[in-house]
Amino acid sequence: MKIAIGADHGGYSLKEVIVPYLLSLGHEVEDVGCSCDQSVDYPDYALPVCDLVTSGKAERGILICGTGIGMSIAANKVRGIRCALVHDLFSAQATRDHNDTNVLAIGERVVGPGVAQEIVRIWLETPFSGGERHVGRLNKVKKIEDQYAGQTT
Numbered sequence: 001m002k003i004a005i006g007a008d009h010g011g012y013s014l015k016e017v018i019v020p021y022l023l024s025l026g027h028e029v030e031d032v033g034c035s036c037d038q039s040v041d042y043p044d045y046a047l048p049v050c051d052l053v054t055s056g057k058a059e060r061g062i063l064i065c066g067t068g069i070g071m072s073i074a075a076n077k078v079r080g081i082r083c084a085l086v087h088d089l090f091s092a093q094a095t096r097d098h099n100d101t102n103v104l105a106i107g108e109r110v111v112g113p114g115v116a117q118e119i120v121r122i123w124l125e126t127p128f129s130g131g132e133r134h135v136g137r138l139n140k141v142k143k144i145e146d147q148y149a150g151q152t153t
């Protein structure tokens, strides 16, 4: 799978663990930065990852900041992105199964690298169930997105 990944300074160290892990699993990785632990702004890294996903240049995206919260807020502003902030293995599986999430957010200051790797592996391996009720709910989410498209205030 082609995976886009980005982090701010709060997620930089975990990104440096996750990138080689993804490569070891046989995935292709596009790393949009950041490239050191100097302070940067998470939206500047969320957007390029989401653009790669919505354009189809990457199948999935992974975003890491200190808590994962800023990244998930920013990512979910992008049309077509369904981003889940995940810090446990059950949610990693459930959000693919139920929500068909295409971006995963993780907080480096919340989980250790071992748990983060497992979250990433499970999230990548779990297919969307395609269940009728889940599709119906996602269509309702898309309707909300369509309703507010182009709104500037």
Ligand code: RB5
Binding pocket: 008, 009, 010, 011, 042, 065, 066, 067, 068, 069, 070, 071
């Ligand atoms: C940076 O200090 C921190 O605010 C950021 O990484 C993230 O946790 C924001 O949600």
